[in-house]
Amino acid sequence: MMFSKFTNRVVLAGLLGVATLLAQDAPLSSSSVSFDLPEDSPIAVMRADTGTSRQIARGAALVLDLNLSLTLRNISSNRIHGVTLRIVSQEVAMGGVGSVFQPGLNVGPGEAFPVHISTKLMRPMQMSGAPVLHVNLDGVLFQDLTFYGPDKLHSRRVMTASEMEAQRDRMALKRVLARGGNPALTDAIFKILARRQALPEVQGRIVRGRALTNAGLAAISPDRGRQEQFAFLRFPDGPIQLIRGSAEIAGSDARAPSIEVANLSDKAVKYVELGWVLTDNDGHSYMAGALPSSDPAFSLPARATATVRTANTLEFSTAGKPLSIQKVTGFVNQVEFADGKVWVPSRQNMDSNPLLLQVIEPSAEEERLANLYVMKGFPALIEELKKY
Amino acid sequence: MRHPNQAILALHAGGDLGPFRSWLTARHLARCADCREEVAGYTEMRELLPELAELPEISWNRMAAEIKANVRLGLEAGECVRTADMPLPRASMTGWRAAVAIASVVVMVGGCLMLERPAPQPVHVAAETSVESTQDGVQFQAGDDRAFGLMNGAQKAVYHLDAQGSMGSRYIDRETGAVTIATVSYDVQ
Numbered sequence: 262m263m264f265s266k267f268t269n270r271v272v273l274a275g276l277l278g279v280a281t282l283l284a285q286d287a288p289l290s291s292s293s294v295s296f297d298l299p300e301d302s303p304i305a306v307m308r309a310d311t312g313t314s315r316q317i318a319r320g321a322a323l324v325l326d327l328n329l330s331l332t333l334r335n336i337s338s339n340r341i342h343g344v345t346l347r348i349v350s351q352e353v354a355m356g357g358v359g360s361v362f363q364p365g366l367n368v369g370p371g372e373a374f375p376v377h378i379s380t381k382l383m384r385p386m387q388m389s390g391a392p393v394l395h396v397n398l399d400g401v402l403f404q405d406l407t408f409y410g411p412d413k414l415h416s417r418r419v420m421t422a423s424e425m426e427a428q429r430d431r432m433a434l435k436r437v438l439a440r441g442g443n444p445a446l447t448d449a450i451f452k453i454l455a456r457r458q459a460l461p462e463v464q465g466r467i468v469r470g471r472a473l474t475n476a477g478l479a480a481i482s483p484d485r486g487r488q489e490q491f492a493f494l495r496f497p498d499g500p501i502q503l504i505r506g507s508a509e510i511a512g513s514d515a516r517a518p519s520i521e522v523a524n525l526s527d528k529a530v531k532y533v534e535l536g537w538v539l540t541d542n543d544g545h546s547y548m549a550g551a552l553p554s555s556d557p558a559f560s561l562p563a564r565a566t567a568t569v570r571t572a573n574t575l576e577f578s579t580a581g582k583p584l585s586i587q588k589v590t591g592f593v594n595q596v597e598f599a600d601g602k603v604w605v606p607s608r609q610n611m612d613s614n615p616l617l618l619q620v621i622e623p624s625a626e627e628e629r630l631a632n633l634y635v636m637k638g639f640p641a642l643i644e645e646l647k648k649y
Numbered sequence: 650m651r652h653p654n655q656a657i658l659a660l661h662a663g664g665d666l667g668p669f670r671s672w673l674t675a676r677h678l679a680r681c682a683d684c685r686e687e688v689a690g691y692t693e694m695r696e697l698l699p700e701l702a703e704l705p706e707i708s709w710n711r712m713a714a715e716i717k718a719n720v721r722l723g724l725e726a727g728e729c730v731r732t733a734d735m736p737l738p739r740a741s742m743t744g745w746r747a748a749v750a751i752a753s754v755v756v757m758v759g760g761c762l763m764l765e766r767p768a769p770q771p772v773h774v775a776a777e778t779s780v781e782s783t784q785d786g787v788q789f790q791a792g793d794d795r796a797f798g799l800m801n802g803a804q805k806a807v808y809h810l811d812a813q814g815s816m817g818s819r820y821i822d823r824e825t826g827a828v829t830i831a832t833v834s835y836d837v838q
Contacts, residue, residue: 330824356833358833358834359831359832359833359834360831360832361829361830361831362829362830362831362832363825363827363828363829363830364828364830365827365828366827375824375825375827376825377822377824377825377827377829378831379822379824379831380831380833381833382833414832457805460807464781464782464783464808465781465782465808465810465816466779466780466781466782467779467780467781467810467811467816468779469779549810550809550810550811551809551810551811553811575810622807622819625819625828625830626828628819628821628828629827629828632821632826632828636826
C-alpha cells in the first residue's frame with residue numbers, strides 16, 4: 262500500500278514536471294501577434310506567418326523568439342525606399358522593444374515585398390489571453406525623402422541617412438562603370454566583398470548603472486584608468502568640427518566618453534553621431550561604435566558649441582580576449598539639422614582616409630549590390646543600377 | 650548503520666566522554682570513515698582555538714581584561730556606597746537577576762565585537778544592465794539575473810554599438826535575401 266502511494270506521487274510529480282516544461286516553451290500562435298497599422302498607413306499586411314516563433318518562460322520573464330514572415334503591400338501612390346517596423350512585447354520593459362528596418366527597398370505603388378522578423382524580445386509573464394507581441398509601423402521613407410509614421414525610434418533620421426549613403430554609393434559605382442566599364446565595376450564589387458571579409462571583428466558591451474566604490478575600482482583596475490584624449494579625423498566639407506574629447510580608458514573599458522563639438526554651419530543641428538575607432542597595443546584598429554547625441558533636448562544652434570557625452574561604460578573584446586585600448590579616434594558619422602535634412606560623409610571623405618577604409622564596413626547599399634552580384638551575376642547588378 | 654550525533658563526536662574529540670560511551674564511539678569510528686573525518690575536524694578545531702585567542706586583530710584578551718576591570722570597578726563602587734548596617738543581600742545570582750546579568754554580558758561582548766570589526770566596504774555594486782554582441786546574437790543582462798538572448802545571431806552580421814544603450818545588427822536575411830537591420834534597445838522608448 263505504501264509503495265503504491267509512493268509510486269502515485271512520483272507519477273504525479275512527473276506529470277506536473279512535463280506540464281511545467283510544456284508551459285515554458287510553446288509555439289507563438291498567430292492570435293498572439295497584433296498588427297497595429299494606422300488607417301492611413303501607406304502599407305498593408307497581406308500575409309503574416311508566425312512560423313517557428315516560440316514563447317519561452319525564463320523565471321518571471323517570457324522570451325519571445327520571433328521568426329515572423331510578413332508580406333507587405335505598398336498601398337500609397339509613392340515609391341517606398343525604406344520601412345521600419347517597431348516590434349513591442351512590452352513598452353516599458355527593458356528588452357521589450359525592438360525594430361526591423363529594411364533599407365534598399367524600391368517598391369512601386371501596388372507592389373508587395375517580404376519582411377522577415379527574426380529577433381528575440383522579453384516581457385514579463387502574463388496569464389491573460391491578450392496578444393504578447395505588437396507589430397507597429399514606425400516609419401516609411403519614400404523616394405523623394407518624404408516620411409510617414411510616428412517616428413518613435415527616430416527611423417526618419419536613420420532611414421534618411423541610409424538612403425543618402427545608398428544614393429552616394431550607387432552614384433560612385435555608376436561613375437566607376439562609366440569610366441572603366443564592366444571590368445572596373447567588377448573590380449569595385451570585389452573590393453567591397455574583400456573589405457567586408459577583412460573587417461576586424463570586435464565584440465562590444467554597453468554597461469549602464471555601473472557604480473564602483475574606490476575600493477572596487479582599484480580592485481578591477483589598479484591604475485584607475487587614464488583619461489585618454491580623442492584623436493580626430495576631419496572632413497573638409499563636414500558641418501561639424503570636433504574640438505576636443507576624452508574617455509576614461511582602463512584596459513578594455515572606455516568610460517564616460519565625452520566630445521565637444523562646434524557647428525560650423527548656418528543651420529541649427531538637432532543630432533550628431535560620432536563614430537569612434539579603437540587602436541590596440543598591437544596597432545590593430547577596430548570600429549567600436551557610435552556616440553550619438555541621443556538626449557532629446559540636444560540642440561546645437563548655428564555657429565555654437567556643445568558636448569556629446571554618455572555616462573555608460575563600454576567594454577570591448579576581440580576573439581574572446583579583452584581589447585587593450587591604446588588610442589581612440591573620433592569622426593563625425595552623421596548630422597541631422599533642425600529642418601530634418603541629414604548629412605553623411607562623402608565618398609571622397611571615406612576613401613581618402615585609410616583608417617576608415619580599414620575599419621568601416623561597406624554601407625548597406627554596397628552590401629546589397631555586392632550580394633546581388635554574388636547571387637544573380639553581373640547583368641542583374643547592371644539592371645539594378647539602371648533603375649536609379 | 651546508526652551514527653553517533655555531533656555532540657557525542659565533539660565530546661569524543663576532546664576526550665570528554667565517559668569510559669563506556671568512549672569505547673562505543675571508538676568502536677563505531679573504527680568502521681565509519683565519515684565519522685572519523687568529523688572527529689578529525691573537531692580535533693583540528695580544538696588545536697586551532699588557542700591560536701585564535703592570540704590573534705591581535707580580534708583582541709580577545711584585551712576585551713576580557715576590560716570586562717574583568719569593569720566588573721571589579723562595579724564591585725568596588727558597590728562596596729563604597731554600602732552602609733555598614735545594611736543587611737547583606739541573599740544569594741543574588743539566581744532567577745531573573747542571573748538572566749539580566751547574563752543578558753548584559755552578552756550585549757556587552759556583542760557590542761565589543763561589533764565595534765572591533767571594521768565596517769564592511771561594498772567592493773562592487775553590480776546593479777547594472779548591459780547589452781553585449783556575441784556570436785549568437787545580442788545578450789541582455791539586468792543586474793545579477795541570468796542573461797537573456799535578444800536578437801538572433803545571423804551569419805556575417807555586423808553589430809552596431811550605440812553608446813547610449815542600444816545595439817543593432819545588419820545582415821543579409823536568408824529568407825528574403827534583403828539587407829536587414831534589427832535593433833534592440835534596453836532604453837524605455
